[in-house]
Amino acid sequence: MIRAAVVGAAGYIGGEVLRLLLGHPRVEVAAAVSSRFPGKRVDGPHPNLRGVTDLTFCTEEQLTEYDVLFLATPHRTTMRTLPRLAALAKTVIDLSGDFRLRDAEVFRRYYGEPHEAPELLDEFVPGFPELAREQLTGADRIAVPGCMAAAAILALTPLTDEGLIEPDVDVDARTGSSGSGATAGEANLHAERSGALRLFATSGHRHEAEIAQACGVRPTMTATGVEAVRGVQVVCRTRLREGITEQEVRAAYRRRYAEEPFVRVVAQRRGLYRLPEPKILLGSNFCDVGFALQPDSRRLLAVSALDNLVKGGAGNAVQSLNVRMGWPERLGLEFPGLHPV
Template identity: 55%
Template structure:
């Protein structure tokens, strides 16, 4: 099956290229970039040196393929949707364009133009196989959630389904610098970013309505930029509203994720790595989830690689389902330790 990447020069585009170049069925035939047109992929992604002779092509010369992955900036995929629908049987969008269904939330976080996109969002199946696997099997349009939203949703949805969430959930998210993309800016300048713990989203983060939409809880989210390149860790404070024991919480997570290929439960009582850490997940499509609790609080912890399970890996996993392929195809790398 032929696959293309629209917006192939960014960090997410590079991860899509890495995964597709090693995919047993999806054959990457095109990756677009205006700035790098005609240059080999390793011009933007040096880790891909020696993986083939594919060069970037002009976005205006997009060919017809079976699967089109779009890693375009916010608004650009939606602006070209009519044209792109004629270029591929399956569209997989990694931008925020069609994530939110609530017009008011879309307007608040993405501007007036997002209201029309919210109206079209129900046509896109969310790229969260753990929640929407059956719908993804027949999807022709997929919208992949944000990386921090994915981590929070996977941590919180089983607790909500088990009736273990009462009131607001406090979500403390930490993210590495690659989540800001590869466009230079003052916030990513090394002297300003290195060795800092910058709280850049104290209230009203755009992922709050995404979490509400998929996890069924009201999230109050704070985001901190940490001195790392990759990785997301979410710590969610949950009030269960009643006495809840460790066994009940374990049962909620096991019921939700038994047999899931890319969710691992990590909640050890002893040892160095007792709860999920993003560092050992780098390059993998896993999301690790764990928890601890006391008499009136559950602390849920989840971690993932923002560029893989939180973006490109989640997109490929979802496309595998839609294309009728084994879900793990091209996604078997387990991560590294030590890092």
């Protein structure tokens, strides 16, 4: 049994980390940090945890020593706090965007300010078992990818691994309101969000840099906020290289994900759920990926879906912890999702 602490535990991602760890057979949640609710019960902001834990929030100053530290803090915050928190645990798993990119100049361009701990960037391994399983084994610094970036990367990787597509990719992402966090402000009020299809980050979305870094493509990304609370669906529009057939594309997906415990290939010709749909993935650590070709054309749609708080965040973090510790990857992550919802 290892001891874990979660910093930023009152937010949506932090709460999801708590939910998964409280059900994990080899982890004890020893501390949950919140600057907003110190001394208050965890099941206040996270009512789904009623009867599951009597834990109360503490402050950063009350932290002691742990085996693993999860940082569910806002973007641009982790790089400031990590130098003083890193000594508290052998393993640090960061769920913010601060250590996802390897290049400090790329970070500055996409996040709008210089990185405050550039000397630490090379210490972090991607918290992405499907791409970095060998690196994660024994890793002490882990950076979990962004939710829409993770979905796009999993959709594109079979195609880029085998050189099946041209490098220019349009990434069209749709996301539920929980992706904006628990303190998102006026734009996320029900009166403003309900019924809206809000296009945001119409150029220079920060996930472009993650997709380019992982897949070696030239992505142009837009994201749209939709009515849902949870869930991400990503449609990547690209072109096959000359002479590539549908059969080769299907075979590439099957080969790439044949042994992956949490990626399923969904590309059927009929049925209600013939392409990836986030609704049936809610609460699960699965990412469904699929594709569709336009007839008599080299135009390809690569599609993926996941729960932004689980496979797009907390679930990837716990899966990465399982890999790092040499445990079965499914440990604590067996929930399959619900249908109907």
